[in-house]
Amino acid sequence: MKNITTKEVTTQAFDDQKPGTSGLRKKVTQFQQVGYLENFVQAVFNTIAPCAGKSLVLGGDGRFYNREAIQVIIRMAIANGFSHILVGKGGILSTPAASCVIRKHQTCGGIILSASHNPGGPDEDFGIKFNGENGGPAPEKLTDEIFQQTLSITHYQTIDAEDVELDQLGTLQIAQTQIEIIDPVIDYADLMESMFDFDAMKSLFKQGDFQLCFDAMHAVNGPYAKEILERRLGAPAGTVINGVPLTDFGGGHPDPNLVHAHELVNLLHGEDALDFGAASDGDGDRNMVLGKNFYINPCDSLAILTANADCIPAYSKGISGVARSMPTSRAVDRVATAMNIPCYETPTGWKFFGNLLDAGKITLCGEESFGTGSDHVREKDGLWAVLFWLNLIAVKKQPVSNIVRNHWAKYGRDYFTRHDYEAVDSGDAQEMIRQLKEKIPSLPGQIFSGSQSAGLTIESADDFQYIDPVDNSKTTEQGVRVYLNNGGRIVFRLSGTGTQGATLRVYLDCYQNNPDLFEQDTQEALSELIQVADTLAGIKRFTGREKPDVIT
CATH class of the missing domain: 3.40.120.10 (Alpha-D-Glucose-1,6-Bisphosphate, subunit A, domain 3)
Structure with missing residues (x-):
């Protein structure tokens, strides 16, 4: 022109x-x-x-x-x-x-x-x-x-x-x-093939008895999953469902969790359940992975991938360190301690991992919000996480449930859940957080004596702030953390990813090292903390909600 x-x-x-x-x-x-x-x-x-x-x-x-x-x-x-x-x-x-x-x-x-x-x-x-x-x-x-x-x-x-x-x-x-x-697709697919053992994964499908489904949720990862899973790894045609990107995601909500990926969840439950399932979100950076009648919590996923990184060609020589977002459970911390590698706790937002990755301080990183990644790119990567799990299954020759339970047997289990209250009035949500912050100095020593929380005592509380170990930049007001004497933790923060109102996220996690209690329902295992969270912050009073909109 x-x-x-x-x-x-x-x-x-x-x-x-x-x-x-x-x-x-x-x-x-x-x-x-x-x-x-x-x-x-x-x-x-x-x-x-x-x-x-x-x-x-x-x-x-x-x-x-x-x-x-x-x-x-x-x-x-x-x-x-x-x-x-x-x-x-x-x-x-x-x-x-x-x-x-x-x-x-x-x-x-x-x-x-x-x-x-x-x-x-x-x-x-x-x-x-x-x-x-x-x-x-x-x-x-x-x-x-x-x-x-x-x-x-x-x-x-x-x-x-x-x-x-x-x-x-x-x-x-x-x-x-x-x-x-x-x-x-091509540059990304080539990168994945250079990192993982594609021959080992191909063997899963050659045997003919391994059944996989990848739900692209009519979002961006459809073409990527078809190229890698079906064409390069030899998974049967149709392994990728909802694989054509649509401008409205087929009328669905492209968030890979148990609520919105219900079609996939149904395929992984019941007598005829598939062996492995996965979903990714709108832009392909998040992942949910499922085994046969078995859900893998994203916090556990990060910890398990870290513990087994040496099974993957790209990480076979070891990893330099790991990082997690602050609300993510402390499961990966225990792995890092056992491996004698650094573990960093950062604010929510993938950009905080960037400095650590660029400086070579970490190799793997992840968030509880279905995001996991490594130093191969500078974003969380949904399909990468799925391939990591497939590579792990191929090497260990074990079903997903066994891999996870063996991990719990070695490190203990960190029960974790996130309760989302969506499109809450912004003023009410901000006032709730403001009042909660005012209470922080007086919280240590407070004892809760409700029907399910008798004897629970707050040991410490703070408003999380982060000093970047690479450039010393400081980030403040990243969420209120409350630690209790049963090993439990509650985090309150307002999310910045919505477009209307405010989303209140309440994160609850608690460590359990008694093998007899590893198979509890998550909400039941954390019921004491859930009650404390509402009492402490007045969630029902400020949000007007009797229960969360989404539980993950």
């Missing part, structure tokens, strides 16, 4: 574009406001400027407004001087695959369009975030700078140009910019 002229478009700043733990998430209708998407993108480009001569990765999870947003960003990237834009075919790139492409092609970073596990559709959620040259989410310092840019922005840059054809591999030159439409 010739005679491309950059336009400077006058705009009005918005005051609600502060990125949360995983970028900016709002309703589609908010992003469709005149200048809303453009303002945020220009704020990103202003923050990382100069953009001239740089390369950028661009893609998303395929949700509603994904394709339209990509066209807007391409035109703006050209106007801002980028020399090379790598775009996933069809506008598709899973979040871990985007991180992989950023790292492999050594770009200055990438823009990922996703609201992760939130619903999609014309009236649902959309999101955007910037990942840096290491492939990981922008650190707080950078997102703070982006937010400041959004508050003072007066114009954005773009060009007049026709939409780019996204469904055909190849390159296109517009002005100084080469736009390359890339296969969104």
Whole structure:
């Protein structure tokens, strides 16, 4: 194309574009406001400027407004001087695959369009975030700078140009910019094949008696799972269900938990249950893994993968350390102690693992919210976790339930649950947390004497803060932690991943080393803590809810 002229478009700043733990998430209708998407993108480009001569990765999870947003960003990237834009075919790139492409092609970073596990559709959620040259989410310092840019922005840059054809591999030159439409799967699939023992996993399917189902939930990981599980590993056709990405995720909620992945859960229960099942979320970075009539808690999953890392080719020479988000149970801490490796406790948000990974302090990391990953990329990685488990099953030649129970026998069991109260009035939720924080100094020594909690005493309490061991940056007010004398812990925090109201998350965990009590129902095992949590914070009073909306 010739005679491309950059336009400077006058705009009005918005005051609600502060990125949360995983970028900016709002309703589609908010992003469709005149200048809303453009303002945020220009704020990103202003923050990382100069953009001239740089390369950028661009893609998303395929949700509603994904394709339209990509066209807007391409035109703006050209106007801002980028020399090379790598775009996933069809506008598709899973979040871990985007991180992989950023790292492999050594770009200055990438823009990922996703609201992760939130619903999609014309009236649902959309999101955007910037990942840096290491492939990981922008650190707080950078997102703070982006937010400041959004508050003072007066114009954005773009060009007049026709939409780019996204469904055909190849390159296109517009002005100084080469736009390359890339296969969104190949780089990631090749990376996975280099890390795991694909021959061992192939043997599971050659025997013909191992039954697997992967539920892609009509989200981004469908094409990735089909390529890796069915084509490269030889799993039967149809192993991947709901494998076509849809703009509204087929009307479902692309959150891989026991509530929303009910189709998969049903296949893993009963007399004819499958041997192994897994699901991933909207943008492919989360995972849920299930055995035959057996649920694997994400906290246990991180601990078990850490304990068995030497079974995987990529980690056979050992791992440098491990990290978990603060609300995640302390199961992995016990493994790290036994392995004599460091274990770091970070705030919620994958970006906090980035410094530790880049500095070589950790190899594996994870969150209770169905996210696990390693130093191969700088995002949590749903399909990677599934392949890790498959590799483990192939090497140990044991069913999932045996692997988990053997782990408990060695390390004890950390019972864990998370209670989510969704779309709670923000004012009420914030007032509840404010009052709870005021109580912190007086909590130690308090004794609870309810019907199920007689004799439970609070040993300590605090509002979690984190000092990064790499750059000494400080992050405060990350959740109220309460420790009790039975080895239990309660964490209260408000989530930053929703788009309306507030989501109150209450995390409860308790260590158990009596083998006779390893098979308790989780909610029953934690019933004392559940009662204490409500009494302590006044959950029913502030939320108006008799029970959580989601229990995981």
